[in-house]
Amino acid sequence: MSTAFDEMYAAPDAVRAHYRGYAEWLAAQPAELMRSRREEAEVIFRRVGITFAVYGARDEDAKSGNQGTERLIPFDLIPRIIPADEWRQMQRGLAQRVTALNRFIHDVYHDQEILKAGIVPAEQIQRNAQFRPEMVGVDVPGNIYSQIAGIDIVRAADATGAGTYYVLEDNLRVPSGVSYMLENRKMTMRLFPELFSRHRIEPVAHYPDLLLETLRSLAPASANEPTVVVLTPGMYNSAYFEHAFLAQQMGVELVEGQDLFVREGFVFMRTTQGPRKVDVIYRRVDDDFLDPKAFRPDSTLGCAGLLDVYRAGNVTLSNAIGTGVADDKSIYPYVPKMIEFYLGEKPILQNVPTHLCRDQAGLAYVLAHLSELVVKEVHGAGGYGMLVGPAATKREIEEFRAALLANPGNYIAQPTLALSTCPTYVESGVAPRHIDLRPFVLSGKSVQMVPGGLTRVALKQGSLVVNSSQGGGTKDTWVLEV
Numbered sequence: 001m002s003t004a005f006d007e008m009y010a011a012p013d014a015v016r017a018h019y020r021g022y023a024e025w026l027a028a029q030p031a032e033l034m035r036s037r038r039e040e041a042e043v044i045f046r047r048v049g050i051t052f053a054v055y056g057a058r059d060e061d062a063k064s065g066n067q068g069t070e071r072l073i074p075f076d077l078i079p080r081i082i083p084a085d086e087w088r089q090m091q092r093g094l095a096q097r098v099t100a101l102n103r104f105i106h107d108v109y110h111d112q113e114i115l116k117a118g119i120v121p122a123e124q125i126q127r128n129a130q131f132r133p134e135m136v137g138v139d140v141p142g143n144i145y146s147q148i149a150g151i152d153i154v155r156a157a158d159a160t161g162a163g164t165y166y167v168l169e170d171n172l173r174v175p176s177g178v179s180y181m182l183e184n185r186k187m188t189m190r191l192f193p194e195l196f197s198r199h200r201i202e203p204v205a206h207y208p209d210l211l212l213e214t215l216r217s218l219a220p221a222s223a224n225e226p227t228v229v230v231l232t233p234g235m236y237n238s239a240y241f242e243h244a245f246l247a248q249q250m251g252v253e254l255v256e257g258q259d260l261f262v263r264e265g266f267v268f269m270r271t272t273q274g275p276r277k278v279d280v281i282y283r284r285v286d287d288d289f290l291d292p293k294a295f296r297p298d299s300t301l302g303c304a305g306l307l308d309v310y311r312a313g314n315v316t317l318s319n320a321i322g323t324g325v326a327d328d329k330s331i332y333p334y335v336p337k338m339i340e341f342y343l344g345e346k347p348i349l350q351n352v353p354t355h356l357c358r359d360q361a362g363l364a365y366v367l368a369h370l371s372e373l374v375v376k377e378v379h380g381a382g383g384y385g386m387l388v389g390p391a392a393t394k395r396e397i398e399e400f401r402a403a404l405l406a407n408p409g410n411y412i413a414q415p416t417l418a419l420s421t422c423p424t425y426v427e428s429g430v431a432p433r434h435i436d437l438r439p440f441v442l443s444g445k446s447v448q449m450v451p452g453g454l455t456r457v458a459l460k461q462g463s464l465v466v467n468s469s470q471g472g473g474t475k476d477t478w479v480l481e482v
Contacts, residue, residue: 231285366411
C-alpha cells in the first residue's frame with residue numbers, strides 16, 4: 001500500500017495553499033483550549049440527542065425497529081478543507097454519475113437497452129436480490145429513481161502529487177449522514193466563530209430547503225400544494241435522529257407506517273383534524289418493509305396497499321422502490337460504461353479498480369492476493385462483512401477464503417487504497433487519520449448539492465474503516481469560495 005496523500009501538508013513543513021490560513025490559526029491555539037472545546041462539543045451533542053444505535057444492521061437505515069446500543073458519533077474539531085476548483089470538478093462528476101445511474105435504473109425496469117447491448121450482463125440484474133419485478137414498466141416522475149444519493153469519495157496519492165479522487169461506493173436507497181454534515185457545521189461555528197470571519201466558506205445550511213424543493217418537484221401532477229412526509233421505522237432505528245431532524249428542518253410531518261392508510265387509490269395520514277392526503281413520502285424504510293401486502297407480510301413498518309397507489313402514480317416515493325439494483329457492489333464496476341452509454345461522455349470521476357469474484361479469473365486473482373485486497377459483500381454496508389487484507393490475521397483470511405469459495409458471486413475485491421489523511425484531534429494531540437467524503441446529490445427538475453458533504457474519519461490509528469458503526473467519527477467539511 002502506497003503512502004497516503006495528506007490533505008493539509010504537501011511535505012512535513014509545507015502546508016498546502018488552501019490550508020495555510022487555518023494552519024496558522026491552529027498553531028496559535030493552546031492545547032487546553034482545544035481539549036475544552038472538544039469536551040464542550042460532546043456535551044452539546046449528547047444534550048441535543050445526536051446519537052445512533054448499533055445493533056448489527058447491515059443497511060444504513062435498519063429494516064426493523066429493534067432497539068440497539070445508543071452511541072455518540074465522535075466529532076473532530078479540525079475541518080477537512082477542499083479548494084473551490086477541486087469541488088467544482090467533483091460536483092460535475094457527481095452530477096454526471098447520478099444522472100447516468102438514474103437512466104440505468106429506468107432502463108432496467110423498461111427497455112433494458114444496456115442489457116441488450118451486452119454492456120451489463122443480464123444475469124447481474126435477473127439474479128440481483130434488489131431487482132423488483134413489481135417495478136417493471138412503472139413510470140416514476142421525471143424518470144428519477146434516486147432523488148437523494150450519497151456518493152462515497154476517497155482520495156489516493158498519485159504520481160503527480162495532487163492525489164486522485166475515486167468513487168468508492170454509490171448509495172442510492174436510503175443514504176444516511178446528512179444531519180451530521182449540518183450539525184458539524186453548526187458546532188464548528190459555535191465553537192470557533194472567528195474562523196468564519198477569517199475564511200470564505202461555502203454554506204450548507206440550505207440543504208433542507210433544497211431537499212424539500214426536490215421532493216415537491218416530483219409530486220404527482222394532480223397535487224397543487226404537495227404534502228410531504230418523512231416515513232421512519234421508529235425511534236429505535238439507527239438513524240432516527242436524522243429522520244426527526246430532517247422532518248423538523250423541512251417543516252413536514254414525521255410519520256410511521258401506522259400513521260398512514262390507503263383509501264380509494266390514495267395515501268392518507270391520520271391527523272387530529274382528520275385524514276390528510278399524502279403526495280410525497282421521503283421513506284427511510286427498506287423496500288421489503290414498505291407494504292405488507294406486496295412484500296413482507298410480517299412488516300409493521302409500512303403501509304398496506306402502498307405499492308398499488310405508487311404504481312398508479314398517486315404518490316411519489318423517495319427514493320423509488322427498486323433503486324437498490326444500481327447500488328449493488330456487483331453493478332458498481334459497470335458505472336463508467338453506463339456514463340458512456342447513456343450520456344456519450346467520459347467519466348469525470350473514476351472508479352476504484354474492482355475484481356468481480358463471480359468471474360473465474362477474478363476469483364482466482366482474489367484468492368491468490370487476499371492479504372493485499374479489501375473484499376466486500378455485494379449487499380454489505382456499514383463496514384460489515386468485509387475483509388481488509390493487510391490488517392487481517394491469517395485465521396481471518398482463511399475464514400474469508402472459505403466464504404469466497406462457498407459463494408463467490410457474493411463478493412467483490414479492490415486494492416487496499418491508502419485513503420488520504422487529514423490532521424485530526426485525538427487523545428495524543430493532532431495526528432493524521434484516514435478520511436472519506438460523502439456528498440449528497442439531489443435529483444429533481446435539476447441536479448443540486450450543497451458544497452462538500454460529510455467527511456468521515458477513521459479515529460483508530462492506521463484504520464481504513466471510517467464507518468460510525470466501526471468506531472469512526474466525522475468532521476466539518478469546508479469548500480472555500482473562489
